[in-house]
Amino acid sequence: MTAETERALTGHLAEDVEAVVRELGDSCDLVVRELTGKEEGEPEAAVVYMKTMVDEETVMRSILDPLMDELDRLGMEEPGDAFRRVHKDILRIGTVNERTKLNEVLCSILDGDTVVLIAGKAGALAASTIGGESRAVEEPTSQTVTRGPKESFTENLQTNVSLVRRRIRSPLLRVEAFKLGRHTQTNACMIYMQNIAQPKVVQEFRQRLGKIDVDSILDSGYVEELIQDATWTSFPTLQNTERPDAACGAVMEGKVLLIVDGTPFALLAPVTFISFFQSSEDYYQRYDISTFLRILRFCAFFISMFLPSLYIAITTFHQEMLPTPLLISLAAQREGVPFPAILEALLMEITFEVLREAGVRMPRVIGPAISIVGALVLGQAAVQAGLVSAAMIIVVSFTAISNFVIPALNMAIAARLLRFGMMILGGTLGLFGIMSGMMILLIHLVSLRSFGISYMTPFSPIVWPNLKDTLVRVPWWLMKKRPALISNPRQAVRNASGQRPSPRRKKRP
Amino acid sequence: MRKGIRAAAMLLTAAMLTGCWDRTELDDISITSAAAVDWKDNQWLVSYQVVIPSAISGGGAMGSVQGGSSKLPVAVYSTHGPTIREAIGQSVFESPRKLFFSHTQVFIVSTDMLRKGVEELIDVFFRNPDARETVSVLVSDGDARDILKELMQIQFIPGDGIYETLQRESRMESALPDTSIFKLTMQLAGSAHNAVLPEIALSGSEPVTKADQLKSTTVPSKLRLRRLAVLKEGRFAGWLGQEEALGVAFLRDEVHQTVLPFPCRATDPKLKSTIQVDRSRTTVKPVRTADGYRMEVRVRAKGTILETNCGVDLLKADVIHRMEVQISKEITDRMEQGLSSIQALQADVVGFADLIHRRDPKRWQQWEKDWPARFAKTEMKAEVDFTIRREGLSNKSMDSVLGLKTD
Known part of the structure; x- marks a missing residue:
C-alpha cells in the first residue's frame, strides 16, 4: 500500500x-x-x-x-x-x-x-458481510479411516474453526487470528487450549508467525516451511491434518493448531517422531488392534526404508547369511540378468516412482490404463524379458506397498527419499554401509527438535509415562495423564481414576 | 554451507573408492553343495559338487525358457595340487565362477585320505572364513569323488540330500552321529585323540550320473549311510557295524531316539518285539580298582512299545516290568558289544580317557602313553534303567487274541 x-x-x-x-x-x-x-x-x-x-x-x-x-x-x-x-x-x-x-x-x-x-x-x-462460494464439508481424501468421523476441513477458515469449536465447547479454547502474506493477506487462526498448552510453546508459535514477511501464503505448506525448526532434513517437524477430530485430539493433548484460510490442511506443533505413526482411528478402535497396527506401521516404515538396500547388501555381499534353498532360488532368478543388483534395484525403484507420480498427475480417465502398463508391462514383461529378476520385483513392490501403510504422508516421503541413499550405501559397503547409514540417521533424529520438544520423545529422552501411547496404545481408562513435556505440567491429569468399567464397584460412602 | 558441500563430496568419493571390493553378484558365484577330498598319487584331489541354480528353480530369466527339469541339478569337477588350498586355487583355471563354500553342507573324505591324517583338512577349515566349521563330515571307503557324482531322486541336490539323510538318521536312529568339522576337532582334541565319523557309500551296481537314469522308479544305485569309521589320533583305524555303532552311541551318550528289537523272555532269544527309545541319558563313572579303573556306566532311558508279539497282557505291571528287564539287557548287550569292538581296535572313542584325566590327572600323565593298551583291558559295569512309558493304543497282542499262546 x-x-x-x-x-x-x-x-x-x-x-x-x-x-x-x-x-x-x-x-x-x-x-x-x-x-x-x-x-x-x-x-x-x-x-x-x-x-x-x-x-x-x-x-x-x-x-x-x-x-x-x-x-x-x-x-x-x-x-x-x-x-x-x-x-x-x-x-x-x-x-x-x-x-x-x-x-x-x-x-x-x-x-x-x-x-x-x-x-x-x-x-x-x-x-x-463476507460470503461467496465455498466447498461443503466432505469426507477426508488423504487421511481416511474406517471408523470415526467422516468430516474433513475445507478451504474456508470460518468453517474450519467452527468444526473445531463444535468439538471442543470449552470456554478455555483460544482462537487467535493472524494475517499472513503481504499481498495475499491470508487469514489464519491459531487454536489451543489455554490451560493445557504450554504457554512457552504458544508464545513461540506466535512469535514465529509474527516473523513471517512474505508476498503470499497460499497453503499451510508455506507456513510450515517458514516456521519449522529444522530445514535441512527430510523428516517433518510439523504435522498436517485434514481431519478436525485429529486436530481436536492434538489440541486436547496440548498441541497448538494453526488453520490457514484457503487450505484444508491444518498444522500441528509440537510433534514427535511417534505422532506420525498415530492414526486418529487408533483411538476409536479397541486398544489391542490399535497396538497391533502401530507395531505393523513401524515395521512397514523400516521395510519401506531398508528392504531394497538389505536385499542388495545381502545378495551381493553376504550370501552366506541366506538359507541355502533361498540362495539357490535367488541365484536361479538372477541367472541371465544383465545388470548388477544395485543397478537393477535403482532401475525398478525409479520406474515405480515414475509410475506413482504419473498416477497422481494424469487425468482420472486414463487411470486404469496406467495400472495395466505398470503391472503388466513393467512387472511381468520385464521379468520375462530377463531384464530384472522376479525377486527384485517382489522387493520393490513390497517396499512400495509398505510405504503406504504410514499414516502421515510427509513421514512416508522421508522414508521414500532416504531409501535411495540407503540403497547406494548397501550396494557399495554392504550391511556395514546400511548400519553406518542407520547410525547417521539415528544421530540426526535425536538431534531434531520441534518447538523445543526432542523429536524422539519419549524414546530419547525416555519419558516413561508417555510410552503409553507409542508402540502400544493403552485403553482409555489407563490414560490418566496427558503426555508430559507437550502439555502443561500443571494440568497433567486427563481422566479421573477408576474409569475402568467393572461390575463390582464399591458404593460411594 | 560451502564447507558442508565440500565435506559431502569428499565423503561421496570415499564411498566410491572403498566400496564394492568384495561385491559379488549372485551370478558370479558357484554354490558348492558338497565337497570331497581324496589323497591320490601323493596329491590332494579336491572335488566340488556345484549347484546349477537355473536347473533347480523353475523361475528366473533363463529357467523359464529352458524348463529346468531335464537339466542336471549339479555339476562335479575336481582339481588337484600339493596342498588343499592349492588344489582349490587350481579351480580358477576351469571354473567360470568363484567357488562359494559357505553353503557347503557335507564334506566327504576318503579312507585313503584319512589314513594320511585329517589335520591338514581341519587347518584349512579353521583358517578360512568362507569355509564353515558346521559342515558335516562323512567317510567314503572308495573314492570320495564318486559319492559326489551320484544323483538323487527325491532331493534334487545330492549334497543337500546326504545332509538331510544324516540329520534324520542321527535324530531318529542315533547309530551314526552327525559330526561337523567342529565336533570332529573337539573329539580329536580330547585326551585320547580319537573320533568317529559316519560312512557314506554307494550301494548298488552302476552309478547314477545321468539325468536319463533318473527317469525310472528305481535306480540302479543309491547313496546310503553304512558304517561308523573310527579315527585313532586323526588316522583311520577301522569300521564298526551299525549294531556296535549303536552300542557306542549309548556309551557316548549320543542317543536321541532309536528303535530296538528285543526278545520276550530270557529263555527265548527270538526278537519278537520292538521298542522305540525316546529319551536316553548315560552317565559314566570311573571307579578305582586294584590295577586301574572300572567304568560304571549307568543308562537311564524311556520308551514306547512299537510292536509286540509276545502274547502278553500289557495291563499287568509285572509283564511290563519283565519287558523293561529284557530291554535293559538288550541295551547292555549292545554296549558290551560296542565296547569290545572298539577295544579290539584299541581306540577309545567313548571318552573314558577324558574322565580319568579329569578324575586323576597325575595318574593320567603316567598312563597317557600306553592308554590304548590299557583301554583295551578296561572293564565296564553297565546298569540300564529302562522305563516303558507307553504301550501303544492296544494292550493285547494279536497272537494272544487268536489263542496261539498265553502267558
Missing part, C-alpha cells in the same frame, strides 16, 4: 469514494452505491463493497434496505449523529466496525465487508 493510502478519510463523500475507487484500480467487481434522499442533490451516503466477496443478499436486506428507509431523516440530522445512528440502529449486522483511515477501509472491503460512508463525517462503517 502506498503512503497515499495512509491518510485519513476527509469526510467529503465524493472525494472519499473517488479515492477508494482509485486505490482499488476501478475494479470491475467493486460496487459503489450512492444514496440520495428525496430531494435531488448531493448524495447523503454511499455503500461500497466487492460483489465477489460479499453475500449480496445480506447487503441488500440488512444494509441497503434499512438505510434507504431512513435516508430522508438522516439527511436532516447532523453528520455525527447520523453516523452514530447508522452504526447503532440502522445496520442490521452483528459486526460493524468504525474505520477512519483510507487503508483500513480498503482492507475491510477486500476482507468482504460492506463499507458505509456518511456525507460530512470523516469516518466509515465496515459491516461484515
Whole structure:
C-alpha cells in the first residue's frame, strides 16, 4: 500500500469514494452505491463493497434496505449523529466496525465487508458481510479411516474453526487470528487450549508467525516451511491434518493448531517422531488392534526404508547369511540378468516412482490404463524379458506397498527419499554401509527438535509415562495423564481414576 | 554451507573408492553343495559338487525358457595340487565362477585320505572364513569323488540330500552321529585323540550320473549311510557295524531316539518285539580298582512299545516290568558289544580317557602313553534303567487274541 493510502478519510463523500475507487484500480467487481434522499442533490451516503466477496443478499436486506428507509431523516440530522445512528440502529449486522483511515477501509472491503460512508463525517462503517462460494464439508481424501468421523476441513477458515469449536465447547479454547502474506493477506487462526498448552510453546508459535514477511501464503505448506525448526532434513517437524477430530485430539493433548484460510490442511506443533505413526482411528478402535497396527506401521516404515538396500547388501555381499534353498532360488532368478543388483534395484525403484507420480498427475480417465502398463508391462514383461529378476520385483513392490501403510504422508516421503541413499550405501559397503547409514540417521533424529520438544520423545529422552501411547496404545481408562513435556505440567491429569468399567464397584460412602 | 558441500563430496568419493571390493553378484558365484577330498598319487584331489541354480528353480530369466527339469541339478569337477588350498586355487583355471563354500553342507573324505591324517583338512577349515566349521563330515571307503557324482531322486541336490539323510538318521536312529568339522576337532582334541565319523557309500551296481537314469522308479544305485569309521589320533583305524555303532552311541551318550528289537523272555532269544527309545541319558563313572579303573556306566532311558508279539497282557505291571528287564539287557548287550569292538581296535572313542584325566590327572600323565593298551583291558559295569512309558493304543497282542499262546 502506498503512503497515499495512509491518510485519513476527509469526510467529503465524493472525494472519499473517488479515492477508494482509485486505490482499488476501478475494479470491475467493486460496487459503489450512492444514496440520495428525496430531494435531488448531493448524495447523503454511499455503500461500497466487492460483489465477489460479499453475500449480496445480506447487503441488500440488512444494509441497503434499512438505510434507504431512513435516508430522508438522516439527511436532516447532523453528520455525527447520523453516523452514530447508522452504526447503532440502522445496520442490521452483528459486526460493524468504525474505520477512519483510507487503508483500513480498503482492507475491510477486500476482507468482504460492506463499507458505509456518511456525507460530512470523516469516518466509515465496515459491516461484515463476507460470503461467496465455498466447498461443503466432505469426507477426508488423504487421511481416511474406517471408523470415526467422516468430516474433513475445507478451504474456508470460518468453517474450519467452527468444526473445531463444535468439538471442543470449552470456554478455555483460544482462537487467535493472524494475517499472513503481504499481498495475499491470508487469514489464519491459531487454536489451543489455554490451560493445557504450554504457554512457552504458544508464545513461540506466535512469535514465529509474527516473523513471517512474505508476498503470499497460499497453503499451510508455506507456513510450515517458514516456521519449522529444522530445514535441512527430510523428516517433518510439523504435522498436517485434514481431519478436525485429529486436530481436536492434538489440541486436547496440548498441541497448538494453526488453520490457514484457503487450505484444508491444518498444522500441528509440537510433534514427535511417534505422532506420525498415530492414526486418529487408533483411538476409536479397541486398544489391542490399535497396538497391533502401530507395531505393523513401524515395521512397514523400516521395510519401506531398508528392504531394497538389505536385499542388495545381502545378495551381493553376504550370501552366506541366506538359507541355502533361498540362495539357490535367488541365484536361479538372477541367472541371465544383465545388470548388477544395485543397478537393477535403482532401475525398478525409479520406474515405480515414475509410475506413482504419473498416477497422481494424469487425468482420472486414463487411470486404469496406467495400472495395466505398470503391472503388466513393467512387472511381468520385464521379468520375462530377463531384464530384472522376479525377486527384485517382489522387493520393490513390497517396499512400495509398505510405504503406504504410514499414516502421515510427509513421514512416508522421508522414508521414500532416504531409501535411495540407503540403497547406494548397501550396494557399495554392504550391511556395514546400511548400519553406518542407520547410525547417521539415528544421530540426526535425536538431534531434531520441534518447538523445543526432542523429536524422539519419549524414546530419547525416555519419558516413561508417555510410552503409553507409542508402540502400544493403552485403553482409555489407563490414560490418566496427558503426555508430559507437550502439555502443561500443571494440568497433567486427563481422566479421573477408576474409569475402568467393572461390575463390582464399591458404593460411594 | 560451502564447507558442508565440500565435506559431502569428499565423503561421496570415499564411498566410491572403498566400496564394492568384495561385491559379488549372485551370478558370479558357484554354490558348492558338497565337497570331497581324496589323497591320490601323493596329491590332494579336491572335488566340488556345484549347484546349477537355473536347473533347480523353475523361475528366473533363463529357467523359464529352458524348463529346468531335464537339466542336471549339479555339476562335479575336481582339481588337484600339493596342498588343499592349492588344489582349490587350481579351480580358477576351469571354473567360470568363484567357488562359494559357505553353503557347503557335507564334506566327504576318503579312507585313503584319512589314513594320511585329517589335520591338514581341519587347518584349512579353521583358517578360512568362507569355509564353515558346521559342515558335516562323512567317510567314503572308495573314492570320495564318486559319492559326489551320484544323483538323487527325491532331493534334487545330492549334497543337500546326504545332509538331510544324516540329520534324520542321527535324530531318529542315533547309530551314526552327525559330526561337523567342529565336533570332529573337539573329539580329536580330547585326551585320547580319537573320533568317529559316519560312512557314506554307494550301494548298488552302476552309478547314477545321468539325468536319463533318473527317469525310472528305481535306480540302479543309491547313496546310503553304512558304517561308523573310527579315527585313532586323526588316522583311520577301522569300521564298526551299525549294531556296535549303536552300542557306542549309548556309551557316548549320543542317543536321541532309536528303535530296538528285543526278545520276550530270557529263555527265548527270538526278537519278537520292538521298542522305540525316546529319551536316553548315560552317565559314566570311573571307579578305582586294584590295577586301574572300572567304568560304571549307568543308562537311564524311556520308551514306547512299537510292536509286540509276545502274547502278553500289557495291563499287568509285572509283564511290563519283565519287558523293561529284557530291554535293559538288550541295551547292555549292545554296549558290551560296542565296547569290545572298539577295544579290539584299541581306540577309545567313548571318552573314558577324558574322565580319568579329569578324575586323576597325575595318574593320567603316567598312563597317557600306553592308554590304548590299557583301554583295551578296561572293564565296564553297565546298569540300564529302562522305563516303558507307553504301550501303544492296544494292550493285547494279536497272537494272544487268536489263542496261539498265553502267558
